[in-house]
Amino acid sequence: MIELIQQRLRESIAVKELVISNQELTEAISSLSCEIKTILLNGGKLILCGNGGSASDALHMAGEIVGRFQKEREPWPAIVLNADIATMTAISNDYGYDNIYSRQVKGFMTDKDMLLGISTSGNSENIYQAIKEAGRIGGKTAALLGRDGGKIKECVDNPIVVPCSVTARVQECHITIIHILCELIELDN
Numbered sequence: 701m702i703e704l705i706q707q708r709l710r711e712s713i714a715v716k717e718l719v720i721s722n723q724e725l726t727e728a729i730s731s732l733s734c735e736i737k738t739i740l741l742n743g744g745k746l747i748l749c750g751n752g753g754s755a756s757d758a759l760h761m762a763g764e765i766v767g768r769f770q771k772e773r774e775p776w777p778a779i780v781l782n783a784d785i786a787t788m789t790a791i792s793n794d795y796g797y798d799n800i801y802s803r804q805v806k807g808f809m810t811d812k813d814m815l816l817g818i819s820t821s822g823n824s825e826n827i828y829q830a831i832k833e834a835g836r837i838g839g840k841t842a843a844l845l846g847r848d849g850g851k852i853k854e855c856v857d858n859p860i861v862v863p864c865s866v867t868a869r870v871q872e873c874h875i876t877i878i879h880i881l882c883e884l885i886e887l888d889n
């Protein structure tokens with residue numbers, strides 16, 4: 701048991717080391733933080749969505765944006781498409797699970813906003829459809845992804861791909877990246 705614990709911790713560190721040594725990836729994180737800040741300071745909002753653990757990550761990030769991460773400041777607008785269980789079950793029941801986010805994007809998003817999807821496989825159909833819809837609206841899109849970025853990487857403006865095929869390890873890296881994004885967004889610059 702102890703060995704398994706130590707091994708998982710080592711694996712989690714190794715994924716983060718991969719990100720540290722990938723300059724393209726660290727630059728993509730930096731430029732995404734600038735894009736999000738520009739959206740928020742120009743009256744746009746951040747719209748988030750994910751499935752499973754990534755749904756929790758979406759909620760977590762929105763909490764830091766609307767509330768605060770580390771700095772006392774005005775609230776910024778962020779909404780989470782996986783937060784409303786009545787809406788999600790209604791759309792899922794009437795239009796299918798693949799459309800639970802794209803229909804909300806159509807209802808809520810404007811061209812001043814950014815949609816940030818989170819998917820460790822990069823292939824979740826509901827996130828993919830949401831990104832496509834956001835593109836049709838003319839809004840900005842970003843995604844936190846894993847593996848090789850999947851089909852979502854091909855259609856999103858700002859892909860952040862954690863190069864690992866284990867869902868749990870990717871999620872652990874995503875939440876670190878989310879905290880870094882929140883810290884960068886709160887910097888005065």
Ligand SMILES: O=C(CO)[C@@H](O)[C@H](O)[C@H](O)[C@H](O)COP(=O)(O)O
Binds near residue numbers: 754822823
């Ligand atoms: O949290 C976990 C695994 O750690 C699971 O709930 C996981 O998020 C679910 O299997 C998701 O459906 C995976 O979707 P995705 O990350 O590939 O988009």
Ligand SMILES: [Zn+2]
Binds near residue numbers: 753868871
């Ligand atoms: Zn999990």
